[in-house]
Amino acid sequence: MKISFAKAALPTEGALAVGILEGRVLTATAGQIDHKTGGLIARALAASRFEGKKDQTLLLLAPAGLTVQRLLLIGLGKPDSVDGLAAEAYGGTAVAQLQAAGDQLLTIAVDPIGGSPLAPAEFAAHAAAGARLRSYRFDKYRTKEKKEDKPSLKKVVLSLDESGEAKRRFARLDGIIDGVFMTRDLASEPANVIFPTSLAEQAKTLAEQGVDVEVLGEKQMRKLGMGALLGVGQGSARESQLVVMRWMGAEDQDAVPVAFVGKGVTFDSGGISIKPAGGMEDMKWDMGGSAVVIGLMKALALRNAKVNAVGIIGLVENMPSGTAQRPGDVVTTMSGQTVEVINTDAEGRLVLADAMWYTQDRFKPQVMIDLATLTGAIIISLGDHYAGLFCNDDGLADKLVAAGKGVGELLWRMPIDDPYDKQLKSDIADMKNVGGREGGSITAAMFLKRFVKDTKWAHLDIAGVTWAKKDGAVTPKGATAFGVRLLDRLVADNYEQK
Numbered sequence: 015m016k017i018s019f020a021k022a023a024l025p026t027e028g029a030l031a032v033g034i035l036e037g038r039v040l041t042a043t044a045g046q047i048d049h050k051t052g053g054l055i056a057r058a059l060a061a062s063r064f065e066g067k068k069d070q071t072l073l074l075l076a077p078a079g080l081t082v083q084r085l086l087l088i089g090l091g092k093p094d095s096v097d098g099l100a101a102e103a104y105g106g107t108a109v110a111q112l113q114a115a116g117d118q119l120l121t122i123a124v125d126p127i128g129g130s131p132l133a134p135a136e137f138a139a140h141a142a143a144g145a146r147l148r149s150y151r152f153d154k155y156r157t158k159e160k161k162e163d164k165p166s167l168k169k170v171v172l173s174l175d176e177s178g179e180a181k182r183r184f185a186r187l188d189g190i191i192d193g194v195f196m197t198r199d200l201a202s203e204p205a206n207v208i209f210p211t212s213l214a215e216q217a218k219t220l221a222e223q224g225v226d227v228e229v230l231g232e233k234q235m236r237k238l239g240m241g242a243l244l245g246v247g248q249g250s251a252r253e254s255q256l257v258v259m260r261w262m263g264a265e266d267q268d269a270v271p272v273a274f275v276g277k278g279v280t281f282d283s284g285g286i287s288i289k290p291a292g293g294m295e296d297m298k299w300d301m302g303g304s305a306v307v308i309g310l311m312k313a314l315a316l317r318n319a320k321v322n323a324v325g326i327i328g329l330v331e332n333m334p335s336g337t338a339q340r341p342g343d344v345v346t347t348m349s350g351q352t353v354e355v356i357n358t359d360a361e362g363r364l365v366l367a368d369a370m371w372y373t374q375d376r377f378k379p380q381v382m383i384d385l386a387t388l389t390g391a392i393i394i395s396l397g398d399h400y401a402g403l404f405c406n407d408d409g410l411a412d413k414l415v416a417a418g419k420g421v422g423e424l425l426w427r428m429p430i431d432d433p434y435d436k437q438l439k440s441d442i443a444d445m446k447n448v449g450g451r452e453g454g455s456i457t458a459a460m461f462l463k464r465f466v467k468d469t470k471w472a473h474l475d476i477a478g479v480t481w482a483k484k485d486g487a488v489t490p491k492g493a494t495a496f497g498v499r500l501l502d503r504l505v506a507d508n509y510e511q512k
């Protein structure tokens with residue numbers, strides 16, 4: 015799907031999307047069409063329950079007096095609520111409704127909206143971003159899809175006077191979306207295709223964007239003493255990997271980096287503490303955190319972010335076998351602390367313990383943010399509307415929450431407090447890897463905290479938001495890439511030299 019920007023003129027073919035404000039107030043283009051067609055829109059509005067509320071749509075086929083095939087009215091809500099996210103929803107809704115309707119061309123009208131905080135160029139850039147984000151499909155394994163079920167749209171044109179300015183603003187968002195799409199692709203792939211070494215190979219392709227990529231194998235990790243990460247991978251036929259990605263975009267090459275750490279369990283069977291069969295296929299998503307870190311590094315590189323950033327991902331496959339770690343095993347982490355592995359299915363924290371220690375040891379970052387599909391408990395707490403945020407610094411937590419609001423990836427702050435830490439007491443080692451059912455996502459975070467030095471740190475438990483069971487405004491059902499846009503925004507707003 016090609017996206018372009020062109021000076022306003024009513025299109026003569028394909029489909030046309032126009033906005034209507036709440037209270038049935040026509041935007042300029044809608045008014046122009048209404049006039050040209052002798053009141054078509056006014057009559058359609060009068061005959062329907064469409065009021066222009068956000069997310070409402072009304073599709074008119076073969077509209078008399080126009081040569082376009084389809085006219086789609088999209089509710090924009092109240093003028094003062096028309097922000098970047100509303101613009102994205104506008105573009106996303108247009109594509110969702112018309113992607114497979116039969117037209118090859120979709121024109122999305124962009125009009126100035128009095129009372130909106132957005133200028134038309136910014137509105138258009140975000141509408142285009144929403145259109146592209148929503149057009150995502152993972153269909154490489156479908157060999158028998160019928161032509162009529164395939165998307166017909168080839169071209170989306172945002173129509174506005176300030177098209178040059180809109181195009182410039184979209185270019186930046188376009189790079190971020192390339193990162194989002196890479197994350198969605200990687201997370202969608204099945205575990206027979208994406209496993210530690212093949213995921214590391216994918217990360218290496220970021221060299222094309224100027225990201226420096228290093229891969230450590232099991233031998234090197236053993237030397238470093240990463241007994242926790244290696245223990246998780248020891249039951250798998252696939253070799254575990256640790257990938258270090260570096261984007262050095264700051265003018266000062268010695269500027270202290272920001273660090274992102276991702277859980278990359280390419281398949282989580284549970285290991286010897288094996289999971290039930292029902293739904294186990296979902297555990298191919300358990301590398302979602304690492305996929306976000308890869309896509310984020312790509313996004314930062316593509317938009318030439320003026321920041322030094324490191325991305326570290328621990329890649330393992332958690333399998334039961336004759337070589338697998340057993341419940342009760344004691345492993346020694348890179349930090350020197352020992353862990354009694356009560357449950358081999360609480361593996362993500364073991365991987366992160368070593369990946370996070372390595373990150374701090376080597377890079378001494380100004381902040382460290384980890385992402386992990388860490389616990390089922392966070393889904394019980396927050397469902398799929400918010401990701402869990404655990405943070406040892408109020409300033410960082412506020413920045414993350416604000417960045418999330420800005421891009422529509424919401425975070426809810428959870429407690430990390432000493433009483434929960436007691437649940438991790440082991441009879442024979444420094445700690446055990448599970449803390450019981452109560453507060454399961456919090457004890458998981460407390461476990462991670464034991465591997466945080468004197469570093470500003472945030473942990474995002476993204477188990478509930480990494481894949482979507484149904485379509486959203488700009489995310490089709492499936493891999494969401496939750497975190498890429500959020501952390502890109504966090505960097506842009508707080509850690510870049512202006």
Ligand code: BES
Pocket residue numbers: 282300357359360361362387388389390391448449454477478
């Ligand atoms: N990858 C899972 C968490 C998960 C569960 C993510 C469901 C998405 C959907 C993690 O490794 C895990 O198995 N956690 C256990 C921890 C328990 C054994 C303490 C869980 O949440 O049940």
Ligand code: MN
Pocket residue numbers: 282284358359360361362
């Ligand atoms: Mn698990």
Ligand code: ZN
Pocket residue numbers: 279282300359361362387388
């Ligand atoms: Zn897991």
